[in-house]
Amino acid sequence: MGNFEPEEEPIGDGPGEGGKAYRLPADKQNEVDESIGNYGMNMAVSDAISLERAIPDTRQAELVNIFLLHYCLKQRVMSKILTAD
Numbered sequence: 001m002g003n004f005e006p007e008e009e010p011i012g013d014g015p016g017e018g019g020k021a022y023r024l025p026a027d028k029q030n031e032v033d034e035s036i037g038n039y040g041m042n043m044a045v046s047d048a049i050s051l052e053r054a055i056p057d058t059r060q061a062e063l064v065n066i067f068l069l070h071y072c073l074k075q076r077v078m079s080k081i082l083t084a085d
Contacts, residue, residue: 016049019056024048 015022024032024044035043059067
């Protein structure tokens, strides 16, 4: 079947890279308190963290293989449906 997992991306040094916790500097604590009061979550930190950051895959190896098998079988069935006359 082959490995369809994307290659691991190098971990950068930006906020939240590698799944590491990120804390805003002390001078931004007012923004943190305000965003938690308004939204129920720390929007100040959320806005500082990139959506394109690298995070570790914490799934168990067995689950990764099950998901890949399901994906491959689904693709195979869909290709047969789409090419049926």
